[in-house]
Amino acid sequence: MSKILVIDDERSIRNALLEILEYEKFDVALAENGLEGLEKFTQDNYDVVLCDIKMPEMDGLEVLEKIFETGKDVQVIMITGHGNVENAVEAIKKGAYDFIEKPLDLNRLLITIRNALDKTMLASENKVLKKKVSKAFEMVGGSPAIAQVKEMIERVAPTDARVLITGPNGTGKELVARWLHEKSNRAGGPFVEVNCAAIPSELIESELFGHEKGAFTSAIKQRKGKFEQADDGTIFLDEIGDMSLSAQAKVLRVLQENKISRVGSDKDINVDVRILAATNKNMKEEIDASRFREDLYHRLSVILIDVPALNDRLEDIPVLTDHFNRMICEEYGIPPKEITDDAIEEFKKINWTGNIREFRNVLERLVILCDQKIDGKDVKTFAMPISR
Secondary structure (H helix, E strand, O other): OOEEEEEOOOHHHHHHHHHHHHHOOOEEEEEOOHHHHHHHHHHOOOOEEEEEOOOOOOOHHHHHHHHHHOOOOOEEEEEEOHHHHHHHHHHHHOOOOEEEEOOOOHHHHHHHHHHHHHHHHHHHHHHHHHHHHHHHOOOOOOOHHHHHHHHHHHHHOOOOOOEEEEOOOOOOHHHHHHHHHHOOOOOOOOEEEEEOOOOOOOOHHHHHHEEOOOOOOOOOOOEEOHHHHOOOOEEEEEOHHHOOHHHHHHHHHHHHHOEEOOEOOOOOEEOOOEEEEEEOOOHHHHHHOOOOOHHHHHHHOOEEEEOOOHHHOHHHHHHHHHHHHHHHHHHHOOOOOEEOHHHHHHHHHOOOOOHHHHHHHHHHHHHHHOOOEEOHHHHHHHOOOOOO
16 A cells, blocks of 8 residues: 655645545555654655645745655655745756645546656666666675776776776676776766677678668668767677677777767767777787787777686685575575585586686576585586586
8 A cells, every 4th residue: 555645734635635545545644744744754654745835844845855865765746825836846846746736636636646656666666676687797706806806897987998808708797897887977878788799790880880771781771889879878899809800990980089980871970988898819819810900909908807717716606606596596486595515615626617607507507406405416416517
């Protein structure tokens, strides 16, 4: 049942709202002035607040400000007389959801409340979703190797410096890129990921820079590329070592001029994008073999972050086990499994060629196939260790 707080110094208004809202199956609390309203608000959680603007001692605008200072997710609807519409508009500018004029129109009141409740619910769902996303991309571990990566992220993220992230497959290079974005001044902008290895060489330029209608046979309409989509945010070029030389030349131009041109167009488009790139290849070998431009490499690698292999941070195995055990079991809607010390020791004996990705998959397999307790014998049976 949704909870509504009514703050109004007129008893007739309070009683009328109480009768109407309780009839509509809302849980209603009443306050006869701003001070009492704030006291009740801080002591309980409400979905919507109906607040009069003109009240003695503390007016509605001050109540509104105090409510927002608490940081709670709530929609505030202001109640105003005919002479206070300007104040109501001012309240909207300060964050109020809407205002309703006296005498109150029942239909408009209920519609406004229900719309406000929908917004409250949406905000709550977004918060949960963001929490799940941030949990999925959490950087776990306290080993010296991973601590060095975390420290580098903290130093580099607030800048606009280009970063080249290196390391074997499955180590979490995308995770580093996401944290660089989340901790940057561009966190409110888009984070656009491009897997350069997954896009055919003949389509990579269209994917990155977009194309005009008719630029090629299947170009039936104009299309924005990834760089335009990432404007005011961050673009992450994963597996950049697999990018074609022609696309490399165009990326170099973006770095030099902050401009792109769509395939089939001579028009320049200005873009404001931070570029992060990642590769599992030895870039010196790629440059020596003329598969990667040396000038582009130097442009991309203003900062180098090397993500360690799991075999180089085995001391993180216990905390990684606990993290993925809780995450996987939560996804399956079951209690976390008990994982014994000898299971942890068996994990440490495995040659993790697939790194964190492989480790998570192995743990998920054990969660599915084992009973409530996972021990060393289970790890030997189902994890298929490779001799190191």
